[in-house]
Amino acid sequence: MAVAMGLPRMMARVLIALWLSDEGRLTSAGLSDRLKVSPASVSLAVGYLIQQGLIRRERDPQRRRDVYVVDDDAWYQAIVTSAWQTLHAAETAKQAGESFGPETPVGRRLAHGGAFLERISLDVLESAERWRHLLP
Incomplete structure (x- = not known):
């Protein structure tokens, strides 16, 4: 597993x-x-x-x-920790994209990647909270 x-x-x-x-x-x-x-x-x-x-x-x-x-909510803790780490990476990518400029290929790539990671991370955090009751 x-x-x-x-x-x-x-x-x-x-x-x-x-x-x-x-x-x-x-x-x-x-x-x-x-x-x-x-x-x-x-x-x-x-x-x-x-x-x-x-x-x-x-x-x-x-x-x-x-x-x-290992706690009963270890899965929850792991998911939340990972999502926060990814959210931090998303913010870093978005800031780097701004530094390069949205008109550059690198800036666009970083900004779009950061926005994607941000949305996914927020969805994961929301979902983890919504389904936490399944854990003892």
């Missing part, structure tokens, strides 16, 4: 390991043990997954370790 999302292999393995854990939460050591990979591989993967909004990090004060958690 995660591979279809376009995740690199290790990131997909970590995400699936979290999904398949009873509590949806594991330490780095737990992930390393389950996946039979180095802590460095896990560290790289969880950093990416956190950045994408698919998991989050919690601090376990009793064990003084980080715990990685």
